[in-house]
Amino acid sequence: MAGSGGALSRSGLRGRESEIQELHTLIASVARTGSGGLALIQGVPGIGKTTLLAEAVTGAREAGFSVGLGKADELHHIVPLSSLAACVLHGDRPLLSGDAFADLARHHDQRIWLVERLAEAMEARAGSVPVLIALDDVQWADPLSRFALTQLPTRLRTSPVLWMLAGRPEPAGPAEEIVAAATDALPTVTVPVGPLSGAAIGQVAGDTLGTAVDERVRDLLDGAGGNPFLAVEMLAGLRNGRDLVAAREAGETALRAATETGDREAHVLALSGLGEIALNAGENAVALERFAALSAIDSAFLPEEIVAHQHVDDFGSSERLLLRAADHDGSLRQAMMLWAQAQQHLGLGRLDDADAGFLTMERLEEAVQVPVQQVNSRVIRSWIALVRGE
Ligand SMILES: Nc1ncnc2c1ncn2[C@@H]1O[C@H](COP(=O)(O)OP(=O)(O)OP(=O)(O)O)[C@@H](O)[C@H]1O
Ligand SMILES: [Mg+2]
Numbered sequence: 001m002a003g004s005g006g007a008l009s010r011s012g013l014r015g016r017e018s019e020i021q022e023l024h025t026l027i028a029s030v031a032r033t034g035s036g037g038l039a040l041i042q043g044v045p046g047i048g049k050t051t052l053l054a055e056a057v058t059g060a061r062e063a064g065f066s067v068g069l070g071k072a073d074e075l076h077h078i079v080p081l082s083s084l085a086a087c088v089l090h091g092d093r094p095l096l097s098g099d100a101f102a103d104l105a106r107h108h109d110q111r112i113w114l115v116e117r118l119a120e121a122m123e124a125r126a127g128s129v130p131v132l133i134a135l136d137d138v139q140w141a142d143p144l145s146r147f148a149l150t151q152l153p154t155r156l157r158t159s160p161v162l163w164m165l166a167g168r169p170e171p172a173g174p175a176e177e178i179v180a181a182a183t184d185a186l187p188t189v190t191v192p193v194g195p196l197s198g199a200a201i202g203q204v205a206g207d208t209l210g211t212a213v214d215e216r217v218r219d220l221l222d223g224a225g226g227n228p229f230l231a232v233e234m235l236a237g238l239r240n241g242r243d244l245v246a247a248r249e250a251g252e253t254a255l256r257a258a259t260e261t262g263d264r265e266a267h268v269l270a271l272s273g274l275g276e277i278a279l280n281a282g283e284n285a286v287a288l289e290r291f292a293a294l295s296a297i298d299s300a301f302l303p304e305e306i307v308a309h310q311h312v313d314d315f316g317s318s319e320r321l322l323l324r325a326a327d328h329d330g331s332l333r334q335a336m337m338l339w340a341q342a343q344q345h346l347g348l349g350r351l352d353d354a355d356a357g358f359l360t361m362e363r364l365e366e367a368v369q370v371p372v373q374q375v376n377s378r379v380i381r382s383w384i385a386l387v388r389g390e
Pocket of ligand 1: 044048049196229
């Protein structure tokens with residue numbers, strides 16, 4: 001499906017043919033020559049580095065490599081050697097046991113000794129199979145891991161050990177240092193990951209939407225500028241939009257049928273569904289229209305109408321309806337009414353009253369064990385506490 005040219009790779013990746021080719025060439029060359037190599041996959045956030053690295057890792061595994069794959073984290077600077085930990089501790093055949101690694105990490109003040117122990121473990125493995133050490137998000141590697149990565153590739157250059165790093169250009173430093181340290185001793189390539197081609201983005205869209213991509217979607221995707229992360233996000237938004245459109249059409253059909261047959265219950269169901277759909281779509285005026293019609297048919301839905309007025313900032317109307325509801329004979333759903341009342345206080349800046357109202361509503365919901373607005377209510381009350389400086 002989705003098209004012209006460019007097969008879907010094993011990792012579900014589109015485009016990137018030349019980058020994959022370059023990495024596979026390096027993998028094959030390390031396996032063939034029995035000596036080291038290093039690749040840096042570099043590009044801006046969301047451009048597809050992790051995806052490309054995953055593809056290369058799959059290729060290396062298939063070529064018989066023993067793979068250690070890890071990912072640095074922004075918090076790694078706190079713990080020495082934590083970024084390299086996953087590379088040597090995990091995988092099909094970990095290079096080191098947890099105990100051995102913990103022992104090494106305890107000697108973090110003896111950097112040269114520690115690097116030599118790591119080198120020995122890698123060298124021993126590389127005596128039987130080629131080894132890939134892959135580290136994602138290298139820009140966040142902790143200082144000790146960075147030091148090790150400036151030493152190890154050169155130290156192991158005569159063994160079949162391949163280093164693959166992926167990272168953002170910012171913060172600059174770690175990747176550049178590691179590449180500079182290796183560059184005279186072993187084959188080193190930097191693979192810049194740029195925007196995906198229009199054709200590849202079109203294929204990603206086809207994969208995501210499961211349908212052929214039309215002109216409108218293509219125009220929308222132009223806004224992603226070839227960044228697959230943005231494209232995927234936009235496509236998800238589009239899909240939600242389509243779901244809402246489909247739901248709205250179903251609701252309108254149900255409403256027409258209910259009007260024709262005069263079925264009151266079906267009418268109520270269709271209007272409340274359409275009101276919710278409009279709220280989710282951010283169409284507050286439409287939501288008000290639906291909920292006003294609904295509460296005219298069944299006054300139990302007065303709270304929904306009140307909240308809909310609040311959504312269009314018509315606090316005068318909601319106040320009027322709240323007063324009318326107070327005279328009501330009590331058939332209204334009380335918790336929903338309290339919710340509407342508290343929202344009214346909140347909208348008009350009466351924080352104490354709002355807080356008290358939400359609390360009462362939470363207690364009522366607890367008592368009847370129907371926790372519809374519990375989470376929302378607590379979030380709003382924490383916000384109120386924050387605003388008051390508590
Ligand atoms: N070539 C591609 N084909 C299809 N989808 C892709 C491709 N590249 C990336 N994606 C999708 O785009 C999103 C972002 O990709 P990825 O996580 O690899 O980016 P990244 O460069 O590693 O980002 P970060 O800098 O945040 O780590 C993911 O959802 C991924 O599946
Ligand atoms: Mg990534």
